[in-house]
Amino acid sequence: MGDLLPLTGTEFVTGSEAQSETDELHASEMADPHNQQAFTMCFAVDHLAGEDHTIERPVDYAFWRNFVPEMTPAWPGRLLDFTYTHPRSGQPKRLGFNPTGGRTQDGALNLWTYRRMIHAAQFEPETFEGDISLINWPQNDYFLGNLIGVSENESRRHIKRAKQLSLSLLYWLQTEAPRPDGGTGFPGLRLRPDIMGTEDGLAKTPYVRESRRILAEFTVLEEHVGHENRTMVTRQDASTVRAAVFQDSVGVGSYGIDLHPSTGGNNYIDFQSLPFQIPLGALLPVRVTNLIPACKNIGTTHITSGCYRLHPVEWGIGEAAGCLASFALNEKLSPHDIRRTVSRLENFQTFIRKQGVEIQWRQS
Structure with a gap:
């Protein structure tokens, strides 16, 4: 749930953003930090x-x-x-x-x-x-x-x-x-x-779909990964449009944007996304330099968390976070320094590829 974020004073957001803030096609008219998925x-x-x-x-x-x-x-x-x-x-x-x-x-x-x-x-x-x-x-x-x-x-x-x-x-x-x-x-x-493994027969912990999300150096928006919004922004043909290409990609994922009913009274928000990448900038807090999110608490919005929250994508985020911590320590660099320098970023991407991490979709 991103419990470390308030404990460390890391800036974060919760709930749904206003459409005026993100310009997302499916965003709420008004922001509501308490509007969270079931x-x-x-x-x-x-x-x-x-x-x-x-x-x-x-x-x-x-x-x-x-x-x-x-x-x-x-x-x-x-x-x-x-x-x-x-x-x-x-x-x-x-x-x-x-x-x-x-x-x-x-x-x-x-x-x-x-x-x-x-x-x-x-x-x-x-x-x-x-x-x-x-x-x-x-x-x-x-x-x-x-x-x-x-x-x-x-x-x-x-x-x-x-x-x-x-x-x-x-x-x-x-x-x-x-x-x-x-x-x-x-x-x-x-x-x-x-x-x-419990006396009452229920899971040890709740299955949580929506976490606190870091205020990140880069935030993934619906226009980057949502099929309809991406088509509108790029004016490309709907049958050939692709998700935004992130030069700092550290992983890939593919799942529809799937938001379950929420505490704010929204029913399902569910629509097609495009096979997407995980940008390193979404793993970097805007200010804190020694904390790396490793699951659904990266820099997404309420809307785009609907496709980045899925288990295979979370595993990919976790792989990237672990590799980033290891690489930064070995190279004596901060994670932010790695992204800000092209050569360092490329070296890091080479490193994670050698670990078997895919960072881009293969073109058919």
């Missing part, structure tokens, strides 16, 4: 047909069972339901669920296989009692409060409520969720604390 308390389950592993009814189940999100565009109904907002179209979309089914259920995505961790059929017999699926779904995204920019007590309160949401989702699946055979509930779903 976080999730994930959990793992398997399914033992014919058995009953129903958990105790969660304390807040009545609230979450009837909870209808207030968002723009509108959410289609209750959060605990198999109909949600399709991220790209903004329209209601039906999902399926069947622990014994395939990738689709009655023509809809089967949530069981969506984040299935273990497919028992791919292992030796009796290795696993059944498939194991990770529950990190739209239905347990928590967006009623933030973990950043609030007191410790408030943060703990939101984590507690997010846990209640996840447990309520499980209880709903076990007792009320519609089944393909016309019945309700899947009591054979078994919470797996052993997988999570």
Whole structure:
């Protein structure tokens, strides 16, 4: 979450920027530092047909069972339901669920296989009692409060409520969720604390999608990586336009701009990006010279964090940060000095290439 930034006095931003500030096509009209993406308390389950592993009814189940999100565009109904907002179209979309089914259920995505961790059929017999699926779904995204920019007590309160949401989702699946055979509930779903390494069966820490972001020497904007915005700015053909080329690139990434529902009341913001690079300037704070961000806390905006936050890109950022620290120490240079001198930057890029780091997309 970028916890070191306030501790070290490093300048940072949170939430969403105003369109007047970034000139981004999908930015908010007004800046809101408290408008942050949902976080999730994930959990793992398997399914033992014919058995009953129903958990105790969660304390807040009545609230979450009837909870209808207030968002723009509108959410289609209750959060605990198999109909949600399709991220790209903004329209209601039906999902399926069947622990014994395939990738689709009655023509809809089967949530069981969506984040299935273990497919028992791919292992030796009796290795696993059944498939194991990770529950990190739209239905347990928590967006009623933030973990950043609030007191410790408030943060703990939101984590507690997010846990209640996840447990309520499980209880709903076990007792009320519609089944393909016309019945309700899947009591054979078994919470797996052993997988999570916790007593309550939920993840040890929240899955956080949005961090504090450094105020960087260079900030990646939507016009650099967003397909539509890039096409508008460059006036190139939409079929051939490419992301901005960064001469100080230290990595690559590719994922659509994917912002989950936020605490400010925004529904999904999801649209096409272009295969992009990770600029070194986005890893350098504007003032502090001995701190290097290593994940989703680099110099992006609320919008562009939607594609730089994904795990493979975070790993790439981490690789670049580790290589940068090593190179700077060995050469007795500050990270900023490396970027400011062409020869030093080129030497560093040669160094990271030798570590197997790709810094540009190969042209087809």
